[in-house]
Amino acid sequence: MARDQIVALAGGVGGAKLALGLAAILGERLSIVVNTADDFEHLGLHVSPDLDTVMYTLAGLANPETGWGRAGESWNFMAALSQLGGESWFNLGDRDLATHVERTRRLRAGETLAAVTADLCRRLGIASQVLPMSNDAVRTVVATAEEGELDFQHWFVRRRCEPAVTVIRFAGIEGAAALPEALALLAGEAVRGLVICPSNPFVSVAPILAVPGLRASIERLRVPRVAVTPIVGGQAIKGPAAKMLAELGHPVSAAGVAACYRGLIDGFVLDQADRSAKGEIEGLGMRVLVADTMMRTHADKRRLAGEVLDFVDKLAAAG
Amino acid sequence: MARDQIVALAGGVGGAKLALGLAAILGERLSIVVNTADDFEHLGLHVSPDLDTVMYTLAGLANPETGWGRAGESWNFMAALSQLGGESWFNLGDRDLATHVERTRRLRAGETLAAVTADLCRRLGIASQVLPMSNDAVRTVVATAEEGELDFQHWFVRRRCEPAVTVIRFAGIEGAAALPEALALLAGEAVRGLVICPSNPFVSVAPILAVPGLRASIERLRVPRVAVTPIVGGQAIKGPAAKMLAELGHPVSAAGVAACYRGLIDGFVLDQADRSAKGEIEGLGMRVLVADTMMRTHADKRRLAGEVLDFVDKLAAAG
Numbered sequence: 001m002a003r004d005q006i007v008a009l010a011g012g013v014g015g016a017k018l019a020l021g022l023a024a025i026l027g028e029r030l031s032i033v034v035n036t037a038d039d040f041e042h043l044g045l046h047v048s049p050d051l052d053t054v055m056y057t058l059a060g061l062a063n064p065e066t067g068w069g070r071a072g073e074s075w076n077f078m079a080a081l082s083q084l085g086g087e088s089w090f091n092l093g094d095r096d097l098a099t100h101v102e103r104t105r106r107l108r109a110g111e112t113l114a115a116v117t118a119d120l121c122r123r124l125g126i127a128s129q130v131l132p133m134s135n136d137a138v139r140t141v142v143a144t145a146e147e148g149e150l151d152f153q154h155w156f157v158r159r160r161c162e163p164a165v166t167v168i169r170f171a172g173i174e175g176a177a178a179l180p181e182a183l184a185l186l187a188g189e190a191v192r193g194l195v196i197c198p199s200n201p202f203v204s205v206a207p208i209l210a211v212p213g214l215r216a217s218i219e220r221l222r223v224p225r226v227a228v229t230p231i232v233g234g235q236a237i238k239g240p241a242a243k244m245l246a247e248l249g250h251p252v253s254a255a256g257v258a259a260c261y262r263g264l265i266d267g268f269v270l271d272q273a274d275r276s277a278k279g280e281i282e283g284l285g286m287r288v289l290v291a292d293t294m295m296r297t298h299a300d301k302r303r304l305a306g307e308v309l310d311f312v313d314k315l316a317a318a319g
Numbered sequence: 320m321a322r323d324q325i326v327a328l329a330g331g332v333g334g335a336k337l338a339l340g341l342a343a344i345l346g347e348r349l350s351i352v353v354n355t356a357d358d359f360e361h362l363g364l365h366v367s368p369d370l371d372t373v374m375y376t377l378a379g380l381a382n383p384e385t386g387w388g389r390a391g392e393s394w395n396f397m398a399a400l401s402q403l404g405g406e407s408w409f410n411l412g413d414r415d416l417a418t419h420v421e422r423t424r425r426l427r428a429g430e431t432l433a434a435v436t437a438d439l440c441r442r443l444g445i446a447s448q449v450l451p452m453s454n455d456a457v458r459t460v461v462a463t464a465e466e467g468e469l470d471f472q473h474w475f476v477r478r479r480c481e482p483a484v485t486v487i488r489f490a491g492i493e494g495a496a497a498l499p500e501a502l503a504l505l506a507g508e509a510v511r512g513l514v515i516c517p518s519n520p521f522v523s524v525a526p527i528l529a530v531p532g533l534r535a536s537i538e539r540l541r542v543p544r545v546a547v548t549p550i551v552g553g554q555a556i557k558g559p560a561a562k563m564l565a566e567l568g569h570p571v572s573a574a575g576v577a578a579c580y581r582g583l584i585d586g587f588v589l590d591q592a593d594r595s596a597k598g599e600i601e602g603l604g605m606r607v608l609v610a611d612t613m614m615r616t617h618a619d620k621r622r623l624a625g626e627v628l629d630f631v632d633k634l635a636a637a638g
Contacts, residue, residue: 043420043421043424044420044423044424044427045420070399073395074393074395074413076392076393076395076412076413076414077396077413077414077416077417077420078417079414080389080413080414080415080416080417080418081417081420081421083417083442083443084417084418084421084439084442084443085421085438085439085442086417086420086421086424093395094393094395094396094399094413094416095395095396095398095399096399097396097399097413097416098396098397098399098400098402098403098405099399099403101362101363101364101396101400101405101420102362102400102403102404102405104363105362105363105405108363119404120403120404123402123403123404124402124403
């Protein structure tokens with residue numbers, strides 16, 4: 001059997017961008033394990049922000065300006081909901097809402113999140129596999145100095161990431177089962193390499209790795225495992241990664257992120273703006289690829305994905 | 320205490336039109352008991368078509384062309400749902416959807432349908448009371464010659480009223496409790512009169528009358544009870560009333576409708592096109608008002624409502 005399958009781990013916007021580049025090259029030879037610890041129940045609907053961002057991005061439906069939701073969206077539902085006194089702090093576009101209503105209906109009818117996701121992706125023409133990290137509910141809880149524990153979306157959206165983070169935990173993680181498809185893939189002979197996409201290490205990648213069995217499966221992989229930095233020049237491209245690094249006592253740098261993956265990965269993709277950190281990261285026991293990691297255009301995504309795959313193959317050849 | 324409260328019974332479009340005329344005159348002195356046997360669960364949401372038609376009509380939000388849903392509606396949710404393979408036979412507009420999502424959320428949280436309805440109406444600026452006939456689930460089932468029993472919305476929307484009706488039953492009606500507010504109002508001294516709006520006698524008014532206690536309360540009223548015809552010139556203004564009269568073995572005429580209310584009402588409002596039926600209907604033991612019952616404009620609704628109220632007061636004066 002050919003080792004031709006790439007397994008990617010991804011959260012939302014940044015992860016989805018690289019996933020799109022990888023999907024453009026690999027098609028069905030890509031399996032993306034997606035964080036679902038951001039999922040929450042809102043207005044009685046099951047909302048899976050990261051799964052949706054990955055799905056919309058791969059289907060060419062994502063809104064490039066917001067980084068979430070669908071392009072060309074309309075907001076008449078939200079306007080009417082506000083008029084009726086409904087909760088309006090979390091924006092749900094009219095088209096986006098169809099995903100939440102249909103997913104919720106199917107989950108209530110007994111389908112798994114993985115089965116619903118696979119079917120929605122098939123209908124949207126996505127050839128790569130999009131796998132939720134678990135079919136079971138895991139919920140990120142952010143402990144803050146000022147306001148105690150907050151559900152992730154409350155901290156992230158309602159409170160705009162403002163309260164300082166002291167601890168992050170994943171409620172339900174002990175009882176969550178990894179997707180059997182993901183475990184079988186990682187245990188088999190088909191995997192060419194593993195790519196941790198440029199996602200937040202604390203709230204996007206950490207929950208995936210915390211699902212019982214997943215981290216150990218990745219540690220046992222005998223093929224290259226690489227991560228792409230979500231931090232460039234000491235700043236996050238998008239989202240609260242830099243703020244979290246600082247508040248949780250890590251260096252706010254690519255090296256700070258690389259250190260989070262020490263012992264787990266073989267290679268780290270560093271932005272050219274941070275090339276001076278190459279030696280420091282190599283000192284963590286990983287090889288370093290310096291690349292242009294900014295993904296503004298579709299061509300950028302495909303180019304970076306190609307460089308990451310070349311890096312994987314180079315690490316494999318080097319044994 | 321002044322006898323100043325009008326109680327109206329209403330289903331969807333036609334009933335809502337007269338209710339709007341009555342509301343324009345009476346404001347908070349109007350209580351509308353609305354059919355909920357058309358309610359159904361769709362896409363995991365609780366949909367109350369008649370309550371919504373009455374609510375949107377009284378709030379000035381109704382779509383005058385369709386007779387259901389909201390004016391100036393957009394359909395991006397439905398388009399996206401179809402793309403995802405969801406059920407698309409029942410159209411839900413983007414704005415309308417906010418009502419169903421918010422109502423469903425509150426019902427699941429333990430609020431009654433009456434409480435949710437009252438709050439939504441308050442937020443939409445409706446001064447009249449809109450009362451569901453019951454907080455309990457009652458479901459109209461249409462038995463058909465060709466296709467057996469069909470849930471009402473399947474027969475009405477999905478099958479476009481095509482299969483011939485043999486029997487209509489209201490599943491759950493024995494266990495449904497009338498709204499205490501409605502029973503208290505009908506048993507008290509505040510009621511000036513009762514108006515059965517021009518709604519379908521079989522699937523809009525009959526379920527209301529079938530809720531245990533409601534018909535008996537109306538029979539015990541010592542103030543005038545009048546009905547306005549939904550049939551003009553042998554045709555229904557809107558909906559399947561004429562088809563149902565024929566298939567269920569009734570004369571397809573205003574007199575056929577009046578006969579359905581024999582023993583229950585004191586007066587019947589007949590369209591001027593059917594003035595020749597005045598004697599026949601008086602023969603059923605009710606007084607008859609001949610009026611222009613076609614409600615095309617807002618002025619029409621208000622004029623007809625005024626004439627109906629005058630008729631109620633004239634019947635009261637006549638003892």
